[in-house]
Amino acid sequence: MRMRALCAGLGLMLAFLAFDALAATADVRGVRLWRAPDNTRLVFDLSGPVQHSVFTLSAPNRLVIDVNGAHLTTPLDKLNFANTPITGMRSAQRTPDDLRVVIDLSAVVNPKSFTLAPNQQYGNRLVVDLYDQEATPSPSVPATAVPDTPQLPVTPAQPAVKLPSVPGGKRDIIVAVDAGHGGEDPGAIGAKGQHEKDITLAIAKALQQQINQQKGFRAELVRTGDYFIPLRKRTEIARKKGADLFVSIHADAAPRPSAFGASVFALSDRGATSETARWLADNENRSDLIGGVGGVSLDDKDRMLAGVLLDLSMTASLSSSLNVGQKVLTNIGRATPLHKRRVEQAAFMVLKSPDIPSILVETGFISNPNEALKLTSASHQQVLARSIASGVRQFFQQNPPPGTYLAALRDQGRLPTGPREHVVAPGESLALIAQRYQVSLGSLRSANGLKNDTVKVGQTLNVPATTLASQE
Incomplete structure (x- = not known):
């Protein structure tokens, strides 16, 4: 009797273990793909956490992804591999609960993979980044090289300010234009499904067009297509471009759908200046958690270390940020309603560059149905871009950096500054x-x-x- 009871208990225990193992199996519910200038990102949407491993094979080039405790429940033949090193994907169950995905490649890549925990927008994810081995990372690639890039209609632009020519090849003033969010991170989502990432990219391209029409200026896009860039890398890209100013474009949501109006933000070294500023900053800073920063752990220690490294002395650049921000805000206020009539300050991570004056322009609230319609309008996007460009131009006409075309005009007494x-x-x-x-x-x-x-x-x-x- 005792032996029979023991066997029965052991059998019951094994049954529970088998059930637990079965319950721990996750489904791969979807696969998404983005192409960035220097890498291709694959995101596997999962029903639960998994363990995985990645390795490469040659002759021919392949990448193998083994996902333990997973089943594939979505087709892999619907992805668009254009402009990527991927030529095909196939899968098989190595065991009833272990999935193998094989990616056929046209070139050697450097893979990097990590998992992401659920957040407000997504469930568990497995992210695999395929970095081009020979390509030099550069965010300035033609828009046609990036799939699914929204195309901006060409509309009449503001006449360029005609400045006299200056011999000597003085350099242009460089403005880094950052389209917020992108790729894995859609940003705020409007009532009709509008994505902030699409609106910001369209406005950023319009702003680049407006700035480049001004002699002595050159605008560089930080993000040229629908792909994810970590917040800190955005300022690194601007620095590599030699930027004199960093302008980040956003169209956020608010807790109340009735909130409306544009805002301009500069960095605050003493915290946010309003509840709205604090709420927006907290949401923007979560973008790295939404998109994933290459497997970097964002536990308390890392955040503290990041804070020490980022909170450097920025008095000079902050002063310039407030100055240019006020000019941009004044010009925007002539074209669209304002949420606040002064430059607000908040701890936006994307503004924490100690050597580049930086502003963040909230072009409106995508959570407001009326503003969402305006923000998706190409004509309104052009109006916003012209307003921002005017404020930037006014600031640099009054404060031209040494060695630039505008500085040479000023030194010769030929620059209208006011x-x-x-x-x-x-x-x-x-x-x-x-x-x-x-x-x-x-x-x-x-x-x-x-x-x-x-x-x-x-x-x-x-x-x-x-x-x-x-x-x-």
Whole structure:
């Protein structure tokens, strides 16, 4: 009896173990693909967590993905492999619960794979990035090289400001235009299924077109198609391009569908300036978790380390960011309603570049049905792009970087600048601002009607043209 009971108990235990093993099996429910300038990303949507391994084979080139505890429940022959090194995909069950996927390749690749836990938009995922072995990573590739890239209709543009030619080959002012989100990360989603990533790319392309029509300027797109770029890499791309300004384009959602209007943000080193700013920043910073940053763990230690590395002293670039942001905001306000009439500040990770003035432009709320319709309109996208370009141009006409075409015009007295403006940044005093612009303290007080030397963060000052030398 005792032996029979023991056998029965063992049998029951084995049955439970078998059931648990069966329950742990995950389904591969979908496979998605994106092409970036230097890599191809495959995303396997899963019903649960899995273990996996990846290895390559040669003659012919293949990539093998073994997924333990998985079944394939979606076809693999529906993917578009154009402009990728993938020529085909096939699968088989190595065992009843172990899946093998074989990817046929036309070239050698460097694979990198990792899994992502569920979030608000997706379930479990297995991400496989195939990096081109010989290609030099560069985000500036023709749009035709990226599948499913929205094409921007050509509409009449704002007449270019005609500036006189300057001999000597002075360099252009470079503006890095960053289309928010992309690929695995759609961004905010409108009531009718509009994706923020598509709207931002269309506006970014329109802005590039507008800026490039201005002599002495050149705009570089950070993201040229529908693919994911980690937030920190976006500023790295801008730096490699030699950017003088970083402009990130967004069209976010708000907790209330009634929220409307455009906003401009600069980085805050003391936290957000409003609840809206804080809410938007928190959502944007989650983009890396949505898209995945190459398997980098985002546990508490990594976030702390990232904060130490990113929170560098940015007083000079922050001042310029506030300045150009105010000009952009003023111009946008002439074309569309504003959510806030001053440049807001929040801890957007994409703005944390210590050496490049950076602004984030929220072109409107995709969560507002009326604004969502406008944001998907090519004509409204052009209006927004012209407004942003005008603000950027005004800022650099007043503050041309040394060695640029506009700086040469200014030095020759041929650059129409008008009065200069300065937005007070944290840690700045009136005396420090006067020294920076080489004007006397008295003339700076007089130009702004100040009775003393007290200034407030965010205050806009008029900077007179009189120099210290002329005051002596």
